[in-house]
Amino acid sequence: MSLQGKRILLVEDESSIVDVVSQALKRHGFDVMTADNGDDALDMLYPVLPDLVLLDLMLPGMDGWEVCRRIRSSPESRALPIIMMTARRDERDLVQGLELGADDYIRKPFSLVELMARVKSLIRRTQLVQTKPTVSVGDLEIDLEGQIAKFKGEEINLSLTEYRLLRTLAERPGQVVPRERLLSLIWGVYGGDTRTVDVHISRLRKKLAQAGGDSAPTITALRGRGYRIIVEESDEKPEG
The missing domain is CATH 1.10.10.10 (Winged helix-like DNA-binding domain superfamily/Winged helix DNA-binding domain)
Incomplete structure (x- = not known):
């Protein structure tokens, strides 16, 4: 199953992480859109839905939890795959993200190998050809x-x-x-x-x-x- 051309929305306000992750995603054949805050992310989301959202929790203004909640509350985007990225270690933050509807999470600092594996696995699950109705x-x-x-x-x-x-x-x-x-x-x-x-x-x-x-x-x-x-x-x- 080819993942070439699949669109990823990366929502992250740290420019160094944006640069590194964007380059890695592009090397694996993904199209990448980036936003450094929640409002811009939601504005970019709906004209053409991405195949997956990489969402930082600690964003300026609207945080990642609220972005996730809004994505899940819209019929158009509620099934959109979301991987949360967080530097926080409190398990309550993880549980809150999952309860709001995130599909997966990854803790910072993370390896690009692990991130790519999680991205590919989640996208493949959404693209599986069904054998019965x-x-x-x-x-x-x-x-x-x-x-x-x-x-x-x-x-x-x-x-x-x-x-x-x-x-x-x-x-x-x-x-x-x-x-x-x-x-x-x-x-x-x-x-x-x-x-x-x-x-x-x-x-x-x-x-x-x-x-x-x-x-x-x-x-x-x-x-x-x-x-x-x-x-x-x-x-x-x-x-x-």
């Missing part, structure tokens, strides 16, 4: 081509990562998928911190409950094993 679990229907999920015909507002998690579980109804397996399937990370999985699953559970209440499929956690999606109540007590 839908996956259903009860009244939940997942449109694989359109990358959207519906409950009783009503679309559920999901980020790309939430969609990918839901699809992965829905394709294996009743089966327990280990956290480490989800981390490798969705993020392309092996042996990493599974906290990212837990945060996204928590958000996904809330959205399913909002969409269908008690009749919506349930994502349960089996202690020490992983997650599964079921339609009827399980006799096993969910974790968390």
